[in-house]
Amino acid sequence: MHVRRLAPLALLTVLGLLAACGDAEPESGSGGGGGGGSSADPAGGTVCETTDAEGDLLAQICDKGVLTVSxxxxxxxQSRYVPKEDKWEGFDIDVATEIANRLGVDIAWETPSWDVITAGGWNGRWDLSVGSMTPTNxxxxxxxxxxxxxxxxxxxxVHEDNSTIQDLENDLDGKTIGVCAGCTYEQFLDKSLDIQGFEFDFVVDDATIKGYDTDTTALQDLALGDGTRLDAAMTSLTVAQGYVDEGNPVKIVGDPLFYEPLSVAIDKSADLDPASLVEATDQIVQEMHExxxxxxFSENWxxxxxxTKQQQ
Structure with a gap:
């Protein structure tokens, strides 16, 4: 395995995420996720009941009574909208909903494209991104x-009929590999991935990288046949295993190429000062670990x- 060491978690706290991608419907909505989470108030009340924030982004969210999440x-x-049931569900959905619960507000959803989320400059359209984002430099x-x-x-x-790609350090060289455009998988393949506290062994050389709007679209092209459109695809183990378990004609090969941390993100250029929201959200994440x-949530989904434990 190409396991990389992560610097202490505190180094990522209040720093100022590509694993998930998406440009999907609906544009917005409200409601919670399902799947085995806690929604109990922390001892001493919710954040909005106890904060002294005033005139900043956290105060605005508390005043509105709604946290908007992309x-x-x-x-x-990780996340999915089920139109027939008008319901959101998944690991990220549960995490975001629990953050809202501990803040003491309702939750609403936005689904902008991945490149828009990662670029910053959200212009107040949403408050947090809880979308399995890697905190690249x-x-x-x-x-x-x-x-x-x-x-x-x-x-x-690879496609289930493939028998030539087994040794990932050699057999992927020069192959056409599908990834979500702008995600860490693309950066790994073009050898530009850079995360504070991590070192990467870029073992794939000269790949033809084919970018997609989301990981699942790449997997759909891979499922069309061995080499029909793609020789291979990269995604997280969670998405990959879910796609395999659905009966699609693909299989996972080799050990993980790398491990990545995934964090909640907040826009640095928010119109109102985001510092107290960053601090409160980071504290909530710490408490949810503890x-x-x-x-x-992880075991459920x-x-x-x-x-949720750091790989060494």
Missing amino acids: TDAAYPP DRQEVLHFTEPYYFTPSVVL DGTLTG FGGTDL
Whole structure:
């Protein structure tokens, strides 16, 4: 495995995320997620009941009584919108909903494209991104990040008929590989991925990178046939395993190429000062680690696996 060490979580706290992607419907909405989470008020009341924030972004959210969160409507099991039931569900949905609960407000959703989220300059259209975002160094220039709320292995898939791609350090060289455009997988393949506290072994050379709007679209092209449009695809283990489990004709090969931390993001250029919201959200993430809430969400959505612990 190409496991990389992460610097202490505190280094990512209040720094100022590509694993998920998405440009999907609906544009906005409200409601909570499902799936085994806690929604109990922390001891001493919610953040909005106890904060002395005034005139800043946190105060505005508390006054409105609504936290607006950007996420992906087509990135199961992390997040998905189910039109027939008018319901949001997934790991990221539960995490975001619990953050809203502990702030003491309702939640609403926005689904902008991934490149818009990662670029910053949100103009107040949403308050947080809870979309499995990696705090790459370039994103830290425009976004604040909490400590990671979970960590995912990045894996390679091929069509089930493929027998030539097995050794990932050699067999992927020169191949056409599908990824979500602008995600960390693309940066890994073009050898530009840079995250404070991580070192990467860029073992794939001269790949033809084909970018998609989201990981699942790349996987759909891979499923068309071995080499029909793609030789392989990269995504998180969680998305990959879910796609395999649905009966699609693809398979995971080799060990993870790298592990990445995934964090909640907040726009540095928000019209109102975001500092107290960053601090409050980071504290909530820490508490959710400590009280087992994140572990429960992870085990519920990822087949009993706890991905909230840092890989060494």
